[in-house]
């Protein structure tokens with residue numbers, strides 16, 4: 001089956017799941033997003049691109065930004081990053097506090113909130129403005145100069161920051177946060193509030209399909225080993241305490257966000273982005289996971 005027909009088939013098959021689940025409302029600005037959206041984009045290493053549905057509508061990438069923050073930190077700092085954040089799945093919710101005290105303020109991995117807050121702190125230690133650097137890279141990788149931080153979402157996250165503030169304060173008490181808590185939180189919320197479409201997200205993901213060198217960018221951004229590390233972490237930790245289920249059903253490295261987006265990588269071949277805002281109980285897009293499962297089932301392509 002050709003990709004355009006495949007996308008049509010997936011689009012129709014997932015309709016019963018679109019709007020099922022719950023749009024994230026603990027960030028009030030996200031609660032206003034209509035639940036019935038669905039978009040999907042495939043961006044291939046050879047330059048072909050296929051989209052369906054609401055694939056050109058920007059949405060809040062939320063935790064998908066944790067991939068890009070980590071990529072930037074690895075680019076700037078290399079393996080030093082792992083001195084302050086682990087590489088193991090947490091088995092807990094993305095915003096859980098419980099492991100941190102047992103594990104001396106070292107988060108399990110960079111794809112839960114605590115881990116991304118440490119990565120943000122790393123970035124603040126080596127860059128005057130990590131958000132500007134992140135946006136610059138994303139704009140180049142997507143050829144979309146319009147990619148921006150949605151300030152309404154960032155402000156909404158800031159106003160309801162108690163849990164992320166608790167995580168950051170606790171890690172600071174353990175010596176694992178070096179900048180001020182407010183600065184770390186503000187920067188982390190800016191990254192979560194970046195607005196991108198599925199088309200943008202799939203384009204940005206080509207860096208990871210391309211083992212650290214996106215065919216869309218002039219420079220290699222990560223070494224081959226670093227790209228392997230990021231993909232491995234996406235597979236094992238990218239969907240929080242549902243990572244086992246996601247690997248079982250989809251069989252690809254993937255990173256979700258509570259905005260309803262998921263980025264999935266097929267090394268050497270393509271990057272896939274899906275978006276549908278209604279979430280399952282673990283905070284992953286219900287229709288998005290369904291669509292990816294159908295993609296790997298119908299094509300027979302996965303990393304396994």
Ligand SMILES: NC(=O)CC[C@H](N)C(=O)O
Nearest residue numbers: 062063094113192257258
């Ligand atoms: N899982 C997510 O997408 C969570 C990101 C969100 N900004 C938070 O910190 O709670």
